[in-house]
Amino acid sequence: DQQVKQNSPSLSVQEGRISILNCDYTNSMFDYFLWYKKYPAEGPTFLISISSIKDKNEDGRFTVFLNKSAKHLSLHIVPSQPGDSAVYFCAASMTGTASKLTFGTGTRLQVTL
Amino acid sequence: GAVVSQHPSRVICKSGTSVKIECRSLDFQATTMFWYRQFPKKSLMLMATSNEGSKATYEQGVEKDKFLINHASLTLSTLTVTSAHPEDSSFYICSAPHMGLAGGHTYEQYFGPGTRLTVT
Numbered sequence: 700d701q702q703v704k705q706n707s708p709s710l711s712v713q714e715g716r717i718s719i720l721n722c723d724y725t726n727s728m729f730d731y732f733l734w735y736k737k738y739p740a741e742g743p744t745f746l747i748s749i750s751s752i753k754d755k756n757e758d759g760r761f762t763v764f765l766n767k768s769a770k771h772l773s774l775h776i777v778p779s780q781p782g783d784s785a786v787y788f789c790a791a792s793m794t795g796t797a798s799k800l801t802f803g804t805g806t807r808l809q810v811t812l
Numbered sequence: 813g814a815v816v817s818q819h820p821s822r823v824i825c826k827s828g829t830s831v832k833i834e835c836r837s838l839d840f841q842a843t844t845m846f847w848y849r850q851f852p853k854k855s856l857m858l859m860a861t862s863n864e865g866s867k868a869t870y871e872q873g874v875e876k877d878k879f880l881i882n883h884a885s886l887t888l889s890t891l892t893v894t895s896a897h898p899e900d901s902s903f904y905i906c907s908a909p910h911m912g913l914a915g916g917h918t919y920e921q922y923f924g925p926g927t928r929l930t931v932t
Binding site: 701708733735740741742743744745748788798799800801802803804805 | 818844920922
């Protein structure tokens with residue numbers, strides 16, 4: 700049972716434009732969401748997170764939006780850069796589970812010149 | 813930022829042998845660490861939670877006798893794949909939550925670089 704889903708396995712965006720990566724979840728108990736970036740044969744790197752009490756969090760070029768009623772979150776990267784090309788995972792956690800994360804299936808972002 | 817290391821980065825072993833993978837938090841203490849497994853083009857699957865000073869907590873479907881976890885100190889957790897078989901070949905990643913950074917949240921886990929295990 701995949702509780703966190705990323706329905707787009709891949710995305711291609713031109714350099715300078717906006718990249719939008721989407722994530723849906725089914726468990727309403729999740730109250731903290733994170734985005735990680737991963738290169739092949741490396742561990743994921745934390746990007747940005749958002750608590751369920753917020754609907755937006757921004758950090759430089761990265762903004763995460765949360766729509767709790769739709770159980771949907773998205774990561775916006777603007778402007779996209781070639782170095783952003785990687786696999787992006789969204790992850791979710793809930794209070795009382797000792798930081799345990801449930802990961803989505805990942806979206807491979809390719810930023811082209 | 814927080815750093816988590818893993819050793820070895822890749823290992824090839826023969827079927828039936830055991831392999832130990834180390835996970836270290838380099839500049840912070842971690843009473844809890846997590847072990848994940850990633851199959852090709854798949855998500856990261858949580859295998860178990862490693863707890864310093866107590867037994868590991870395994871996720872459903874993960875054989876605790878096959879994947880032995882020892883949290884020897886506040887900076888070291890080890891995963892031993894016992895009697896390895898080719899189907900155990902995978903990318904294993906550990907992580908640790910770290911609250912020490914400014915504004916850090918325990919949910920913001922920091923991951924090691926991973927270990928590629930190939931069982932022949």
